[in-house]
Amino acid sequence: MEAGVTEAASPNAATVGAGPLAGLRVVEVSAFVAAPLGGMTLAQLGADVIRIDPIGGNIDINRWPLAPSGDSLYWAGLNKAKKSVTLALDSKEGQEIAQSLICADGDAAGILLTNLPAKGWMSYEALQVRRPDLIMLRLTGNYDGSSAVDYTINCAGGFPMATGRGNEPVNHVLPAWDVAAGLYIAVGLLAAERRRRQTGAGQEISIALSDVMLATISALGYIAEVQINGTVRPPMGNDLYGAYGRDFTTADGRRVMIAAISNRQWRAIGKATGLADRFALIGEAMGVDLGDESGRFEAREAISALLARWCGRQTLAEIATAFDGAGVLWGPYQDFGQLVREDPRCSTKNPLFRDLEQPGIGRHLAAASPLTFAGMDRVPGAAPRLGQHTDSVLSDILGKSAAEIRRLRGAGVLAAREGE
Numbered sequence: 413m414e415a416g417v418t419e420a421a422s423p424n425a426a427t428v429g430a431g432p433l434a435g436l437r438v439v440e441v442s443a444f445v446a447a448p449l450g451g452m453t454l455a456q457l458g459a460d461v462i463r464i465d466p467i468g469g470n471i472d473i474n475r476w477p478l479a480p481s482g483d484s485l486y487w488a489g490l491n492k493a494k495k496s497v498t499l500a501l502d503s504k505e506g507q508e509i510a511q512s513l514i515c516a517d518g519d520a521a522g523i524l525l526t527n528l529p530a531k532g533w534m535s536y537e538a539l540q541v542r543r544p545d546l547i548m549l550r551l552t553g554n555y556d557g558s559s560a561v562d563y564t565i566n567c568a569g570g571f572p573m574a575t576g577r578g579n580e581p582v583n584h585v586l587p588a589w590d591v592a593a594g595l596y597i598a599v600g601l602l603a604a605e606r607r608r609r610q611t612g613a614g615q616e617i618s619i620a621l622s623d624v625m626l627a628t629i630s631a632l633g634y635i636a637e638v639q640i641n642g643t644v645r646p647p648m649g650n651d652l653y654g655a656y657g658r659d660f661t662t663a664d665g666r667r668v669m670i671a672a673i674s675n676r677q678w679r680a681i682g683k684a685t686g687l688a689d690r691f692a693l694i695g696e697a698m699g700v701d702l703g704d705e706s707g708r709f710e711a712r713e714a715i716s717a718l719l720a721r722w723c724g725r726q727t728l729a730e731i732a733t734a735f736d737g738a739g740v741l742w743g744p745y746q747d748f749g750q751l752v753r754e755d756p757r758c759s760t761k762n763p764l765f766r767d768l769e770q771p772g773i774g775r776h777l778a779a780a781s782p783l784t785f786a787g788m789d790r791v792p793g794a795a796p797r798l799g800q801h802t803d804s805v806l807s808d809i810l811g812k813s814a815a816e817i818r819r820l821r822g823a824g825v826l827a828a829r830e831g832e
Contacts, residue, residue, distance in 0.1 A: 431458020432785055437521040438601065439464060439514045440494070441534065443472040445562070445590035446621065447527035447551050448490040450597030455493035456781040456793060462805055463494050464510050466501045467827045469798050483772040492778065493793025495801035498827050505825045507533040509806070515543035516809050522614070523601060527551035536616045545614035547604045549597060555620040562587040562621065569625045570634060574645045582647075593624045656708035658716050659745065660723035667745040668731055670719060675703055680739035685722050691715065752777070763790060770794050799827050 436459040440451040448463070455461035465473070475486045497513070500506035511533060514524045522543045530536060530550045540546050553560030566572060566589060572581035596619055604615040629635055637643055650659040650669070656678065657671030672678040682688030691702060694714045700707035708715065723731065728744055735742050744750075751758050758777065760767060768778035771794065780790035803826075806812040812820075820826045 431456070431788060433457040433459040435520050436460065436523070436605065437462070437516075437518060438523045438525055439510075441465075441510070441524070441526045441528055443470040443528065444475075445490065445587050446593040447525055447597060448472075449591060449594030450549075450601070451494060451525055452490055452492055453594060453598040453781065454601065456790075457783065461494045462497055462513065462801070463491060463796075464497045464499060464501075464513065465798065467498045467799075469498075473798065479773040481772050485773065488770055488773055488795040489778075491795040494796060495805060496796035496798055497802045497805050498799035499802075500825045503825055505820070505823070509810070509820075509825070510534070511539060511542060512810055513805065514539055515546065519609075520605070522546050523605065524548045525597060525601060540614065543614070545608055545612060547601065547608060547615050547617070549600050549604070549617040549619065551593060551597065552618060552620045554622045560621055562590045565589050565622050565625050568622075569629060570645070574647050576647050577649045578647065589621055589625045589628075592628060593619060593621050596624060651712060652709075654709055655705040656712055656715060658712065658719070660716075660720050662723055662728045662731060663725055664727040666728040668723065668728065669743050669745065670723075671741045672708060673705070673741065676739060677741045678702065678708065680741075681719075684734045684738040684740050685719065687718050687722060690718055694718075766792055768792055768794055771797055802826055 433454055436454070438451060438454055438459055438461045440447065440461055440463045442448050442451065442463065451461045451463065469487075473484060473487055474482075475484050477485045479485055499509055501510060515522055522545060524534075524539065524546065526534065526548075527550070528534070530548070532538070536546070536548050536550075539548065552558075553565075563583065566583070567581065569589075572583055573579075575584070576582035600617050600619060604617055608614060634645060637645065645653065651657065652671055655671070655673055657669065659667050659669050661667055670681065672681055679688070682691050694711050695702040695707065698711050698714065700710050702708050702711060702715075726734070731742070732744075734740075746755060756762070759765060760777070763784070764779050764782060765777050766780065767775055769775050770778070778792040778794075780792040784790065803817055806817055806820075807814075817826065821828060
C-alpha cells in the first residue's frame with residue numbers, strides 16, 4: 413500500500429483547507445478504532461495529524477472490509493485527512509526520528525496520541541526529556557494498564573444481557589466504547605493543549621477503554637438503579653424502557669420503529685393513525701394515564717397490538733406519507749445497503765458527505781466531521797496512502813535534506829520506493 417506513492421496522490425490534511433484547529437500538530441502512533449478515530453476527529457477540524465506506522469503498516473493495515481484492490485476500507489475510513497509517515501520503528505534511528513517528530517518545536521506541536529505500549533523510546537519520561545511541555549495521551553484497556561478491547565469490555569458492561577429477549581447475551585457490531593473513547597481522546601488532547609497555553613505545562617493523560625464504558629453506565633443511571641432500587645435492567649426486545657417504543661412489520665415486509673417520548677409525540681401517533689380514541693379506551697380499561705411515560709410503558713402491550721394491526725395494513729411508503737410532517741417519532745429499519753440506496757441523509761444532499769476519490773479504493777461517499785462551523789466548508793479529506801508523506805514531513809519538520817532521506821532509505825530506516 414505504500415510503495416511508489418507520490419506525495420500529491422490525494423487530498424489530505426494539508427490541502428483540505430483551514431479549519432478551527434489549523435496550526436495544531438498531533439503525532440499519532442496507533443492502531444484499530446479508538447485512537448485513530450480521535451486523531452481523525454482532530455484532523456477533519458483542520459489539525460495537522462501525522463500518523464506514524466512501522467514500514468509495511470501496523471496490525472490494522474489489512475483489517476476487513478477490503479476493497480477489490482486489497483486495500484482496507486476500514487483503515488481508509490479511520491484515517492481521513494491525516495498524513496502518513498512510515499519508519500523502521502524497530503531500529504534506533506527510526507525511533508530517534510519518531511521522537512524528533514513528536515517533540516518538534518512549535519507552540520502547538522509536541523502532542524502525542526497513542527494506544528500502543530508507551531514504554532522505552534515512546535515513554536512519557538523519555539520524550540519529556542526532549543520536550544518538557546510534552547502532551548501525551550495514552551489509551552489503555554483497563555485502568556491498571558491491562559489489555560482489553562471493545563468486545564471484552566462490552567460483555568462485562570451489562571448491555572448484551574439487557575439486549576434481545578431471554579437469557580442469552582446479544583453482542584452487536586457497533587464498537588460503541590471505541591467510538592466513545594475516540595471522542596474523549598479528542599476532547600482530552602484539546603483540554604491539555606489549552607492548559608499548556610495557559611500555564612506552559614505539559615501533561616500526561618491516560619484513558620482506559622473500560623472506564624469509558626463505566627462512566628457511561630454511571631451517567632445513564634444503570635449503576636444507581638442496582639444500588640438504589642435493587643433492580644437489574646431486564647432484556648425486553650425492542651421495547652423502549654420506561655416510555656413507549658416498539659418495532660412493527662409493514663404490509664410489504666419492512667419494519668419500522670415508532671416511539672413517543674413526549675406527550676406531543678404520543679398525540680401525533682394517535683392522530684396520524686386514527687387510533688386516538690381506541691388508545692383512550694386502553695387507558696380507561698387499564699386505569700393508567702397514557703399522558704404519562706410510565707403509563708404508556710405499562711400499557712405497551714395493548715398499545716402495540718393496535719399499532720401492529722395498523723402497520724400491517726400499510727406499506728413502508730404509506731407509513732412515511734402518514735407520519736412525515738405529522739410530528740410522529742419514527743424511522744424505518746434499514747440494512748447498510750438500504751441506508752445507502754434509500755436514505756437521503758446518506759447522500760450528497762446532506763452537507764456531511766462528499767463523493768471522494770480514495771486512491772487504491774475508488775470513488776465513494778465519505779463523511780466529513782459532523783460538527784458544523786458557520787462559514788467553514790466541511791470536507792472529509794482522503795486517507796493517505798501508507799507512508800505517503802514520509803519525505804515531505806521529514807523535510808518540512810525536521811529539515812532533512814534529500815541526500816539524508818536517500819541515505820535513510822538505503823539504510824532501511826525508510827521504506828524503499830517501488831522499483832528500487
